[in-house]
Amino acid sequence: MKVLLVGATGNVGIRLVASLLTHNHTVVAFVRSASKLESMLSTDVYKRLTVVGGNATDTQSIKRAILDNNCNAVINSAGVAAVAPWGKSELPAIFRTVLDAVQQAGSEKGTPLRVWFMGGTGVLCFPGTQTMLSNYIPIFLEHRANFKLLEALPANSVNWSMLCPSNMVPESADIVVPTNSTSPRLIAKATTPPNWKDSWLLQYIPFFGRVIVAGMNASRLQTTLEQNADLIAEDLEMEDSQWVGKRVGVIDPSK
Numbered sequence: 123m124k125v126l127l128v129g130a131t132g133n134v135g136i137r138l139v140a141s142l143l144t145h146n147h148t149v150v151a152f153v154r155s156a157s158k159l160e161s162m163l164s165t166d167v168y169k170r171l172t173v174v175g176g177n178a179t180d181t182q183s184i185k186r187a188i189l190d191n192n193c194n195a196v197i198n199s200a201g202v203a204a205v206a207p208w209g210k211s212e213l214p215a216i217f218r219t220v221l222d223a224v225q226q227a228g229s230e231k232g233t234p235l236r237v238w239f240m241g242g243t244g245v246l247c248f249p250g251t252q253t254m255l256s257n258y259i260p261i262f263l264e265h266r267a268n269f270k271l272l273e274a275l276p277a278n279s280v281n282w283s284m285l286c287p288s289n290m291v292p293e294s295a296d297i298v299v300p301t302n303s304t305s306p307r308l309i310a311k312a313t314t315p316p317n318w319k320d321s322w323l324l325q326y327i328p329f330f331g332r333v334i335v336a337g338m339n340a341s342r343l344q345t346t347l348e349q350n351a352d353l354i355a356e357d358l359e360m361e362d363s364q365w366v367g368k369r370v371g372v373i374d375p376s377k
């Protein structure tokens with residue numbers, strides 16, 4: 123696919139550059155600073171990119187980047203959710219901007235775009251319930267409001283997916299193409315975290331039992347940045363992705 127990658131200089135974004143190229147996608151990197159991106163990559167890798175400078179709070183810039191480069195997919199890894207429930211970041215504005223731009227570009231192209239957004243584990247539901255995990259561990263709440271925007275979209279306007287990882291760590295600081303990760307492919311699941319472990323606590327402690335069980339499971343959900351980048355890059359090879367219209371939880375199969 124021809125992919126507009128918004129936020130290519132971030133932790134996830136720079137691994138996405140490598141994974142997307144490894145999976146033979148064409149990458150249009152949308153960044154605030156082309157020189158920063160250039161400094162993070164080898165000359166060979168940088169030369170394989172089309173780089174567009176701009177701010178991810180500018181709908182027209184993103185829409186133009188999509189249409190001018192004839193992109194059929196978009197990934198947003200720009201912006202970071204505030205940790206505290208009372209915290210505020212630029213992510214909600216960036217998210218809305220990218221969403222507006224992909225809707226408008228899809229409508230002009232006459233076909234909805236394939237889009238991956240970044241969310242967090244808190245957007246997933248506690249298994250067996252309709253309640254988001256962030257009701258039990260109220261952090262990174264901005265992802266929830268972003269997910270609500272996706273849920274409210276008219277049918278067939280955007281072919282979205284939201285990746286909802288817990289903490290992601292780097293395997294390596296070296297960004298190479300092809301990628302050389304030795305970690306296993308992630309197990310993914312829609313709506314709830316995969317391989318959830320329940321506990322007897324749930325039967326005896328109604329609310330706080332779930333808080334404790336959510337916390338216990340959260341510690342098993344750490345993955346690597348490279349694993350998550352690879353999941354998205356591999357999915358974008360599919361004609362019909364099973365993850366369209368879904369929030370997606372992930373776990374390393376070794377956990």
Ligand SMILES: NC(=O)c1ccc[n+]([C@@H]2O[C@H](COP(=O)([O-])OP(=O)(O)OC[C@H]3O[C@@H](n4cnc5c(N)ncnc54)[C@H](OP(=O)(O)O)[C@@H]3O)[C@@H](O)[C@H]2O)c1
Nearest residue numbers: 129131132133134154177178200201202203240288289290
């Ligand atoms: N890291 C984790 O463990 C983790 C876990 C779960 C979910 N997430 C979510 O995953 C997403 C990416 O996380 P990350 O760790 O990759 O974040 P990051 O390393 O801080 O990267 C953020 C990226 O956003 C770009 N950006 C910020 N404001 C922008 C703007 N106005 N216009 C254009 N670009 C802008 C930054 O560009 P500059 O280089 O120009 O600053 C940078 O490339 C976030 O939504 C985060 O909440 C992360």
